[in-house]
Amino acid sequence: MATTLAQAIAWGRRELAAAGVPSPDADAVLLASHALGLGRGETEAKAILGAPEPSGYRDLVARRARREPLQHITGRAPFRQLELAVGPGVFVPRPETELLVQLTLDEARRWREHGELHPAVVDLGTGGGAIALAVATEDPACRVSAVEREPEALRWTRQNLGGSPVRLLECDYRDLTPQTVGRFCVVVTNPPYVPDGEIPGDPEVRDYDPPTALYGGDETGMLLPCAAMDTALRILRPGGCFIMEHAESQVAAVADALDRRGFTEVRLHHDLADRPRATTAVLPGERS
Ligand SMILES: C[S@@+](CC[C@H](N)C(=O)[O-])C[C@H]1O[C@@H](n2cnc3c(N)ncnc32)[C@H](O)[C@@H]1O
Structure with a gap:
């Protein structure tokens, strides 16, 4: 039958x-x-x-x-209002990262209230373009740039960002300077932050997400997140905001690293499951 x-x-x-x-x-x-x-x-x-x-x-x-990821089988990953193309070579966007989009939109609105009609936003390590494209879609007045270095990921970035207004910078985010890319009101990033020795248990993550998207570069996982902070110090406008996702175990290390670099208004944010998964901080100075 x-x-x-x-x-x-x-x-x-x-x-x-x-x-x-x-x-x-x-x-x-x-x-x-x-x-x-x-x-x-x-x-x-x-x-x-x-x-x-x-x-x-x-x-x-x-x-x-x-244990092939569902999103690799369907070729699509939902994120905010979007459906992104994903597959081998690119990090699958996670629901918790949607929080970074909301924090960026809130910050862009504050800049607009201070007279900046087209706030400049940059997404460091954009992968499939999730954060950058969601911000550009939900607040079309923002001028959004996205940075990605890995050739395998860039195949997907180009596919997702093609035809969108997002400016794609194909380079290492550690190399950005105000002379080459300008200055930004918001620097947002979900960098690789898994400590190098901590192999994820889920086969979907361990065997399918690219290692270059996962591992933070040393035994604390903080090397690439700190490099993102150093880049933000160079390319933020005075009063600009740095927004970063991290692991729950990195809350204190992230706050300390931001303090040591002179950022102020360091704030922790919780995702929908009430886990502390993002920190924001402000570069001192008058918004101008
Ligand atoms: C955790 S994934 C995040 C991807 C996407 N932003 C998201 O949230 O779904 C980190 C991304 O950063 C990229 N990346 C890592 N180091 C980088 C670097 N130094 N410069 C530019 N991109 C980098 C990786 O290739 C990967 O796509």
């Missing part, structure tokens, strides 16, 4: 749970949506109405059961 969509999804859920996938219910449905080329709601409606199993569904479930 032919299998129905509902039976196939129930099978997929069991396979994914047995493989240790953290969200088997959602992933079983989302893989069916991908096989059908439909949204999640329409897929669930079809399952209730007794539609047949879509062809190729079992292969998709087998890939996910081998």
Whole structure:
């Protein structure tokens, strides 16, 4: 007897749970949506109405059961209002990073209230372009730049940012100077910050996210985050804001590194799961 969509999804859920996938219910449905080329709601409606199993569904479930990231299988990653193209060679954007976009939009609004109609924003280590493109989409008055160094990631950056107003700088963020790129009201970054010896346990992260996107460059994971702070010191306008994601374990080290560099108004921010995952700080001086 032919299998129905509902039976196939129930099978997929069991396979994914047995493989240790953290969200088997959602992933079983989302893989069916991908096989059908439909949204999640329409897929669930079809399952209730007794539609047949879509062809190729079992292969998709087998890939996910081998812990290939869902976003690599579908080729898409949701982020704020966007759907970004992702795959091998680029970091998959995470929900917690959406907080950085909100902090950047809030800061851009403050600059506008001080008379800067087109606040300049730069995203250091943009990967697939998630933060830069979300800011440019949600606040089109911002002039947004994005910096990425890795050739494998840049294939995806160019694809996602193509046709957008975001200025893409293909270089090392440690090399930026005001002479080459100008000065910014906001420097935002989700840099690599995993301590070098701490190999992530999740196969999706360990085996698929590029090491150049994960590891912070020394045993504390703070080398590349501190390099981002040094770049921000050079390219921020007086009164400009530095916004950075970090691990929960790095809260004190980040605040200390910002203090030592002379940043003021160092503030910690919590994500939707109430974890302290971002810090903001201001370069002293009058906004001008
Ligand atoms: C954690 S990922 C963040 C990607 C994206 N911003 C996001 O939040 O989804 C860090 C990114 O920084 C890039 N990167 C690392 N070191 C860099 C450097 N020195 N200069 C420019 N980009 C760098 C990596 O290639 C990677 O794409």
